[in-house]
Amino acid sequence: MGHGMKNLAGRRAVVGWLLAGLTALALPAAAQDKFIVMASTTSTEQSGLFPHLLPAFKKASGIDVRVVAVGTGQALDMGRRGDADILFVHDTVAEEKFVAEGFGLPRRGVMYNDFVLVGPVSDPANVKGQDIVAALGKLAASNAAFVSRADKSGTHAAELRYWKTAGIDDPAAKVAGKPFDYRACGCGMGPALNIASSTDAYVLADRGTWLSFKNRGNLGVLVEGDKRLFNQYGVIVVNPAKHPQTKTALAQAFSDWVVSSDGQATIAAYKIGGEQLFFPNATKN
Amino acid sequence: MEFSAPWKITKYERCPLSAFAESFRTAVTLVLDADPVLWRTVRLSLAVSLSACVIAAGFGLAGGAWLAVARFPGRRVLLAVLNTLLALPSVVVGLVVYLLLSRSGPLGAWGILFTPSAMVIAQTILVLPVIAALARQLVHDSLRDGGDQLRSMGASPFTAAALMLLHERWAVATIMLTAFGRAVSEVGAVMIVGGNIDGVTRVITTTIALETSKGDLPLALALGIVLLALVGLINAGIGIAQRAQGGNLAIAR
Amino acid sequence: MTAMLSLDRVGVRYGNVAALNDVRLRVDRGDFVALVGANGSGKTTLLQALHGLVAHTGARTVAPQAAAQVMVFQRPFMLRLSVWNNLRLALWLASVPAGERAARASEALQRAGLSELRDRQARSLSGGQQQRLALARAWATRPAVLFLDEPTANLDPSAKKEIEAMLARFKDDGMTLVMSTHNLGQAKRLATRVVYLDHGHIRADLPTTRFFGEHLDARADLFLKGELTWDME
Numbered sequence: 001m002g003h004g005m006k007n008l009a010g011r012r013a014v015v016g017w018l019l020a021g022l023t024a025l026a027l028p029a030a031a032q033d034k035f036i037v038m039a040s041t042t043s044t045e046q047s048g049l050f051p052h053l054l055p056a057f058k059k060a061s062g063i064d065v066r067v068v069a070v071g072t073g074q075a076l077d078m079g080r081r082g083d084a085d086i087l088f089v090h091d092t093v094a095e096e097k098f099v100a101e102g103f104g105l106p107r108r109g110v111m112y113n114d115f116v117l118v119g120p121v122s123d124p125a126n127v128k129g130q131d132i133v134a135a136l137g138k139l140a141a142s143n144a145a146f147v148s149r150a151d152k153s154g155t156h157a158a159e160l161r162y163w164k165t166a167g168i169d170d171p172a173a174k175v176a177g178k179p180f181d182y183r184a185c186g187c188g189m190g191p192a193l194n195i196a197s198s199t200d201a202y203v204l205a206d207r208g209t210w211l212s213f214k215n216r217g218n219l220g221v222l223v224e225g226d227k228r229l230f231n232q233y234g235v236i237v238v239n240p241a242k243h244p245q246t247k248t249a250l251a252q253a254f255s256d257w258v259v260s261s262d263g264q265a266t267i268a269a270y271k272i273g274g275e276q277l278f279f280p281n282a283t284k285n
Numbered sequence: 286m287e288f289s290a291p292w293k294i295t296k297y298e299r300c301p302l303s304a305f306a307e308s309f310r311t312a313v314t315l316v317l318d319a320d321p322v323l324w325r326t327v328r329l330s331l332a333v334s335l336s337a338c339v340i341a342a343g344f345g346l347a348g349g350a351w352l353a354v355a356r357f358p359g360r361r362v363l364l365a366v367l368n369t370l371l372a373l374p375s376v377v378v379g380l381v382v383y384l385l386l387s388r389s390g391p392l393g394a395w396g397i398l399f400t401p402s403a404m405v406i407a408q409t410i411l412v413l414p415v416i417a418a419l420a421r422q423l424v425h426d427s428l429r430d431g432g433d434q435l436r437s438m439g440a441s442p443f444t445a446a447a448l449m450l451l452h453e454r455w456a457v458a459t460i461m462l463t464a465f466g467r468a469v470s471e472v473g474a475v476m477i478v479g480g481n482i483d484g485v486t487r488v489i490t491t492t493i494a495l496e497t498s499k500g501d502l503p504l505a506l507a508l509g510i511v512l513l514a515l516v517g518l519i520n521a522g523i524g525i526a527q528r529a530q531g532g533n534l535a536i537a538r
Numbered sequence: 539m540t541a542m543l544s545l546d547r548v549g550v551r552y553g554n555v556a557a558l559n560d561v562r563l564r565v566d567r568g569d570f571v572a573l574v575g576a577n578g579s580g581k582t583t584l585l586q587a588l589h590g591l592v593a594h595t596g597a598r599t600v601a602p603q604a605a606a607q608v609m610v611f612q613r614p615f616m617l618r619l620s621v622w623n624n625l626r627l628a629l630w631l632a633s634v635p636a637g638e639r640a641a642r643a644s645e646a647l648q649r650a651g652l653s654e655l656r657d658r659q660a661r662s663l664s665g666g667q668q669q670r671l672a673l674a675r676a677w678a679t680r681p682a683v684l685f686l687d688e689p690t691a692n693l694d695p696s697a698k699k700e701i702e703a704m705l706a707r708f709k710d711d712g713m714t715l716v717m718s719t720h721n722l723g724q725a726k727r728l729a730t731r732v733v734y735l736d737h738g739h740i741r742a743d744l745p746t747t748r749f750f751g752e753h754l755d756a757r758a759d760l761f762l763k764g765e766l767t768w769d770m771e
Contacts, residue, residue, distance in 0.1 A: 037399055037480075046499050050483070068399060068480030082388035083398055190498030197500070215500030243388055245396070431615035433591060437608055438679075439631040448627075452617045 035064035036250045039076075039084035042188040043155060044233070045069035047113070047208025047277055052270045057257055063250050071188065073152030079103055079236065082243030086251035087236040091154035095234045104236040105252075108259050111267050111278045112232045115158060116210055117223035118193070119144070119202035127202070132226045137166045143179035145201035146171070147192050150184035158231065159204045165228075193219075206231055211272040233278070235259070258282075308506035312514075315507060323508075327515065330488040333401055333475065334468035337408035338416075338461060345413050345464075346457065349420025350450055353428065354442035367421070370414035379477030382407040386478065399480040404488070407474040412464040419460045424449045458523050466516055489515075542567050542604035542683055542714050543588055548596035550583050550738075557583040558594070559738040565683070565716060567603075570709050572729035572746075573718040579735040581718035582687055585609065588716060589685050604714070606632070609685035612692060614672035616660035621652060624660045625675055632679035646678035650704065666697025673704050677713075684708060686717040690724065702728060726750055 044050070045067060054065045068075075068084065072091045078084040080103050087104065089095060095107045117127065117135055125142035127135035139146055148171070149156045163171045172182045183201065185192055189209040196203035197217035205213075210221070223229075235255050240248040257263045264280035271277065315323050352364065384390050386398040386406075397403045427449040428435075435445040450457055472490035479486030481495060489512045496505040543565040550558040558580050565571055565588065573581045586592040589609050590600070616624050625643040634642060647653045650670040655663060660671060669689060676684055686705070690698040705728055709715060719725055725732050725746070732749040734742040742749065 042498070066399065066480070066482045066485055068482060081390075082393070188498050190500055194498070194500055209499075213500045215502060245388055245393070431617075433586075434609070434611055434615040435631075436591060437589065437685075438628050438675075439633070444631070448617065452619075454618070 033064055034062060034247075034250055035066055036085040036247050036254065037066050037068060037083065038086045038088055038251075038254070039074075039078040040067050040069050040088040041072050041075060041090065041153060042069045042190070043153070043206045043209045044088065044090070046188075046190055046212055047206070048212050048272065049208065049267075049270055049278060053258075053263075053266055056266045057254060057263070060257060060262065061253050063253060065254060071151045071153040072157070076103075079238050080242075082238065082246055085238055085246045085248070086254055087238065088233065089154060089236075090231050090233045091157050092232050092234060094154075094157065095236060099236060102239060103242055104239050107234040107236045108255060108282065110233045110235050110258055110282055111264075111280045112230045113278045114207050114224065115155065115204055115229040115231055116207050116221045117202060118196065118205050118210060118219050119222045120200040120218045121220040121222075122218070123222055125202070128222045130223065130225045132162050132223055132229055133166045135223045136162055136168070136171075139202060140166070140168050140171065140180050141178065143181070145181040145183060145199060147196045147199075147201045147203040148172075148182060148184045149189065149192050150186050151188070153188075154231065155189060155204065155206055158229075162204075162228065208272075208277045211275065211277065232281075304503055304506065307503040308510060311503055311507035312510040316511065323511070325484070326487060326489055326492055327511070329401065329486075330469055330490070330512075331515075333404045333488060334408060334465055336405045337468050338412060338465045340405070341409045341413040341416050341464060342461060345416030346420045346450055348413075349417040349422075350424045350446035351443065352417065352421045353424035354446045364421075367414055367418050371418055373411060373414065374473065375411055375471040376473030376477065378407050378411050379474035382410065382474065382478050398478065399482060399486060401479070401486060403478040404475045404486060407478045408468045408471065411471060411474055412468050415464050415467055416460055419463065420450065420457070423453055423456050423460065427453055455527050458527070462520060462523060465519065469516065470512065541565070541599075542569075542601050544597075544599045545587060546597040546599070548587055548594050548598060550580075550587055550592055550594045556738050558587060561587070561596075561738075561740055563588070563733065563740065563743070565714060567714055568709075568712065568730075569714055569716075570705075570728055570730045571716045572725035572732045573716065573735060574720075574722065574725055574732060575735035578737075580738040581735055583738075584733075584735065585685050585687055585716060585718055604682045606679065606681045607683040607685065608676040608679060608681040609687065610669075610672045610676050610689055612688045614668045616663075616668060616671065618659070618661060620657050621647070621660045621663070621671060622656040624671065625678055628675045629678055634679065642678045642680075646674040649677065649707070650674035651700070664697075666693050666700065669693060669697070669701055670704065673701065673708075677704075677708060681713065683714045683716065686715065688718055688720060691720060698724075722750075 040050075046069075050065075050067050054067070058064060068078065070078070072089045072094060075084070075087055075089050076094060076098050079087045079098060080101075087095075087098075088110070095104075098104050099107055115132075117132060119125070119127065125139050125144040127138050129135060148159060163169075172184060181201075183195070185195055187195075189205055190213065192203050193205060193209065193213050194215055195201065197215050197219050200218055202222075207224075235258055237248060237251045237255050238246045240246055258267075259282035264282055267278050267280045268276060352360075352367070382403065383398065385392050386395060386403050387393055388398070397406075424446045428445060431449070431452070432445055435448060436442075440448060470490060472494055475486070475488055476491050476494065479488070479491065481487050481491040487495075489508055493505045493508045493512075496502075496508065541564050545561050545563045548558060548561045549556060561584065563584070573584055575581050583592065587594050587598065589607055590598065591609070617627065619627065622643060625646060626639050629639040629642060644653070647656055650673060652667065652671055652674060655667065660668065663671060673689075689705075690701050693701065702724065705715065705717070709728070717729070729746050732742070732744060732746050733740055734749070
């Protein structure tokens with residue numbers, strides 16, 4: 001009595017495996033066209049530069065650039081792991097370290113944009129002007145709120161440098177008698193701006209993200225033009241010695257193009273509301 | 286690629302009610318205008334999540350049915366583990382799969398990180414415990430009713446379990462809908478293993494995350510409405526099919 | 539007479555409760571055994587023990603010619619398939635060769651008077667029809683022994699009559715049947731032997747005529763006289 005010749009459970013497992021195989025084939029895992037994976041930052045992506053820049057490169061070279069936008073720290077990590085073929089970030093100190101550790105070929109400067117200090121237009125801490133360091137000094141002495149990205153990004157690194165120059169080693173430290181509210185969100189530029197916008201706080205932002213940001217509330221630009229606010233971008237090809245499977249030749253093609261007069265002109269041509277966001281400076285560093 | 290529709294609002298109103306109305310209008314406009322970016326995004330969401338559900342069903346239904354009837358030492362432990370995996374956070378799955386598929390990882394040679402295949406794998410892992418646990422419960426409960434009869438008729442425990450899945454096919458459809466809902470609405474796993482690459486691995490949920498972080502909340506909400514409508518449509522479809530199958534006879538005995 | 543099934547010193551426990559105690563029973567070829575007794579006396583457990591569905595102490599012997607057995611339950615379990623497919627599934631489970639299945643299924647439906655309903659959803663049939671279908675399903679696999687657990691307990695009088703007619707025909711065809719029932723009249727009409735159970739023990743095991751004719755165990759007497767639960771029709 002009884003038998004289990006057609007074991008339906010076993011049958012289902014076989015079907016499952018077949019489907020797995022089919023799906024792997026059906027989905028365009030590795031596309032037929034040439035492509036590279038570029039690790040860049042959320043602020044660069046949110047500035048809207050890539051939809052403007054990358055099609056021009058594709059036209060010139062036939063190469064697709066797939067951008068994975070994360071924080072600078074995470075982008076460099078991706079480079080160390082070999083998950084990206086090329087990096088496009090804006091933290092010169094961290095970039096030099098990355099190259100010195102042997103993970104990347106020598107970096108090249110590409111362009112710069114600038115940071116702006118954004119805050120409620122009523123400016124309760126009275127920071128308006130052209131001096132970022134003085135502004136941060138005034139903020140620390142006020143009862144205003146400041147939102148920091150605190151996410152190892154290039155923006156965050158720059159912010160910490162300005163605090164240090166203003167003589168404040170740890171802006172998060174609560175000082176007795178000083179009601180300054182420093183909020184570290186561990187988030188990207190957009191979310192930080194969202195928080196600042198909903199709580200009328202100050203925040204250091206890159207101009208690109210600010211110009212594309214739609215949820216401004218009462219915020220406006222309060223400090224700009226300080227030379228120290230310039231934010232230098234660099235491109236680094238991941239070192240094939242560490243990760244032989246990266247697409248070094250294709251990545252090098254992008255690196256060469258973006259510093260060429262063609263690439264530089266394309267960068268300069270990108271504007272939001274008539275304003276140029278990025279300033280190419282490839283020949284100098 | 287930016288969404289092409291002309292509804293982009295630069296002035297953002299603070300009243301939450303108007304934000305919802307705004308979003309609803311945006312959602313409708315996006316759909317009616319057949320915005321190409323939207324449809325590409327929706328297609329990818331469906332392709333990834335449906336594939337993951339189909340693959341997970343293959344293993345999960347069989348595995349769950351097997352667990353309902355198999356007897357072996359440590360079965361209770363396995364069951365406890367399975368039930369714990371129901372609460373797997375999607376970011377954790379994403380992280381683990383990322384480390385596996387990374388070029389520095391054991392499966393780096395596959396070269397599928399930051400492609401839809403990686404997303405399918407991650408979502409399969411995510412919904413597999415859901416399907417298995419629910420299938421096990423379903424088969425276990427059904428066997429209480431008819432297990433003796435099937436055994437008497439000569440069915441082995443595994444055959445009986447498989448027959449119960451056939452017998453309760455509408456309950457299985459509900460399980461699949463649950464799994465699909467979990468897959469299509471998650472963002473943690475696909476964000477990490479897919480990289481949210483424009484035009485390649487950007488799905489509805491990662492777009493919502495991106496637009497939210499860009500401050501375009503009405504658009505983000507609109508996409509959320511589209512996603513819900515999608516799941517609702519599929520749900521309705523299953524409901525209609527079930528009624529059609531049942532005809533006008535009273536079943537449910 | 540050839541013994542088809544026998545139980546020797548068989549006991550079945552569910553937790554702390556002994557559902558069957560030291561049971562000795564022998565079922566011969568061509569027997570129609572009726573198991574009677576109050577609720578909880580162990581009728582269902584005895585059926586399950588005979589059929590091999592439940593773990594037990596003691597010895598259960600099955601003659602080779604009694605290998606093919608099927609049980610029909612009080613509430614018939616039909617899969618959510620058509621009448622026809624439920625039959626074909628049963629034939630498949632019983633390893634009936636593919637070529638023969640259609641013929642056997644047709645014949646079984648005819649016997650049960652359900653041929654017109656073959657494409658209906660099995661679970662949409664009435665209680666009586668489903669039970670007839672369950673019997674047809676069992677008969678189609680040509681079992682040597684058929685177990686029935688209170689097959690007519692849920693049915694109205696006319697449905698009950700149809701089932702009894704089918705069972706009588708099975709017996710005439712040479713099938714061995716073991717049936718538990720609450721209905722003493724049914725036992726009297728159909729069975730060749732009556733086994734009376736009380737609290738997991740067999741108190742009486744007699745041919746029908748003798749069971750209903752003589753004085754027995756005191757409790758059995760009381761049972762017959764209706765002091766314990768009974769129903770007669």
